Amino acid sequence: MEYQGMRTLEKLGVHNALTDEVGFRGPSGIPQIFRHWKTDQVVSIDTHTNVPNPRHHTTRFHRGHLHSALLEHVPRESIHLGKKIVRAEADQGGVSLYFEDGGNAHGDILIGADGIRSSVRQSFIPDYKLRFSGKIFMRATFDASLVAGKIPDLPADSIHWWGPKDNFFASRLGKDQYTTVGAYDDPRSAEEVEKSISWDQLGNVEFLRERYKDWNPTVKALTELTPSTNLYPNFAGDALQNWVFGPRVTLVGDAAHAHGGAFAAGGSLALDDSLALGLAFKEVFSSRKATFSARNINEALGLYSQTRQPHTARLLGIVHSQIDKKGTIFATGEEEDAALVARMTGRPNTEWLSEHDAEAAFDAVVEQLEGAQRQVRLARPETKIDRDIQPQGSKL
Numbered sequence: 001m002e003y004q005g006m007r008t009l010e011k012l013g014v015h016n017a018l019t020d021e022v023g024f025r026g027p028s029g030i031p032q033i034f035r036h037w038k039t040d041q042v043v044s045i046d047t048h049t050n051v052p053n054p055r056h057h058t059t060r061f062h063r064g065h066l067h068s069a070l071l072e073h074v075p076r077e078s079i080h081l082g083k084k085i086v087r088a089e090a091d092q093g094g095v096s097l098y099f100e101d102g103g104n105a106h107g108d109i110l111i112g113a114d115g116i117r118s119s120v121r122q123s124f125i126p127d128y129k130l131r132f133s134g135k136i137f138m139r140a141t142f143d144a145s146l147v148a149g150k151i152p153d154l155p156a157d158s159i160h161w162w163g164p165k166d167n168f169f170a171s172r173l174g175k176d177q178y179t180t181v182g183a184y185d186d187p188r189s190a191e192e193v194e195k196s197i198s199w200d201q202l203g204n205v206e207f208l209r210e211r212y213k214d215w216n217p218t219v220k221a222l223t224e225l226t227p228s229t230n231l232y233p234n235f236a237g238d239a240l241q242n243w244v245f246g247p248r249v250t251l252v253g254d255a256a257h258a259h260g261g262a263f264a265a266g267g268s269l270a271l272d273d274s275l276a277l278g279l280a281f282k283e284v285f286s287s288r289k290a291t292f293s294a295r296n297i298n299e300a301l302g303l304y305s306q307t308r309q310p311h312t313a314r315l316l317g318i319v320h321s322q323i324d325k326k327g328t329i330f331a332t333g334e335e336e337d338a339a340l341v342a343r344m345t346g347r348p349n350t351e352w353l354s355e356h357d358a359e360a361a362f363d364a365v366v367e368q369l370e371g372a373q374r375q376v377r378l379a380r381p382e383t384k385i386d387r388d389i390q391p392q393g394s395k396l
């Protein structure tokens, strides 16, 4: 979790996720370190630019530990497990969810936070399709004692090793866990991959070891000590232009921006979405004390969508351009290596992503709308229509 996610956890009051017990911060304080697959040399790093609080430094969590920290802030009775949504509906009067078990639920607002294969999103955009990036990730989390002290020169920091085609990532996590992530290309179509590999399916750890057997001794040893690995076919979807469906429905997290985990930004983006959504509700229902009407709900959701859509659309643009890039065939190993080093040293600066300030972006959207409303009033005498100026963000 990068800076923006850590700061947002603090803003949301989830202080229990900021401890060194729950998350791991590398001893060097360098957020991203990139090493060469064969030589093991550090080729490139990212640094924190404007992150004065060490608690906000890039932190690596086991997903379940972050969930537990968040759960401490949610009343247990408001969580209903085992309720798979098959369909969502909305109209001016309210929203409805229909579950696989035949049950249903109704309410005032629907916030679809159901991940990259969101059923809520699919209910409102039935022809939305994910695209297979061509990569399958092989990921493992296990007790750090399996590798600690067992590999000479094992870096204490989290490391990305970049190879000509694939990368390898290894890191300590909070609560003495450790993670390894490898990848391979799968030339099959999205449909074939979907049919043959399910999300989180157990993979073949021997295949992981075989893929990385010619890498530097540290990576090789890490694959040998990784006890098992699970598979995650990598998909991404196009940016949605508008995150508001009808007056009362929106999306957060991967459901809203199906970026497939690129730049390890998904957790932070989902938290920033939540912060912006909370700020939008506060702005409309607390600061302006608006009534809880469909129109005002729609206005709050519009503020949220306008805050988050442009930021995540920029990321999705990068993700799709990376998928579109065809692999270059090199005449010699030297040429291939030179291209790899050039790619590593020429990585685009992603500070706009890792140090993005969602609250400042939200304030800018509010200010811009207020400015536009002032302009309308100045241009002609105030009328009732001006006072009730239409909220942005909804097509309905």
Ligand SMILES: Cc1cc2nc3c(=O)[nH]c(=O)nc-3n(C[C@H](O)[C@H](O)[C@H](O)COP(=O)(O)OP(=O)(O)OC[C@H]3O[C@@H](n4cnc5c(N)ncnc54)[C@H](O)[C@@H]3O)c2cc1C
Binding pocket: 001, 083, 084, 085, 086, 113, 114, 115, 116, 117, 118, 119, 137, 139, 232, 252, 253, 254, 255, 260, 261, 264, 265, 266, 267, 268, 270
């Ligand atoms: C291999 C891999 C590595 C990654 N590494 C990182 C990383 O290092 N850092 C990082 O920040 N991000 C990483 N990501 C991305 C990150 O996991 C996601 O961006 C993040 O989990 C999105 O959170 P979310 O709450 O939107 O969706 P999810 O975490 O996917 O949660 C969606 C929830 O909705 C539930 N759900 C789904 N469908 C339904 C339905 N029909 N009915 C009811 N419930 C449903 C699911 O069970 C799940 O609980 C990685 C992703 C992958 C695949």
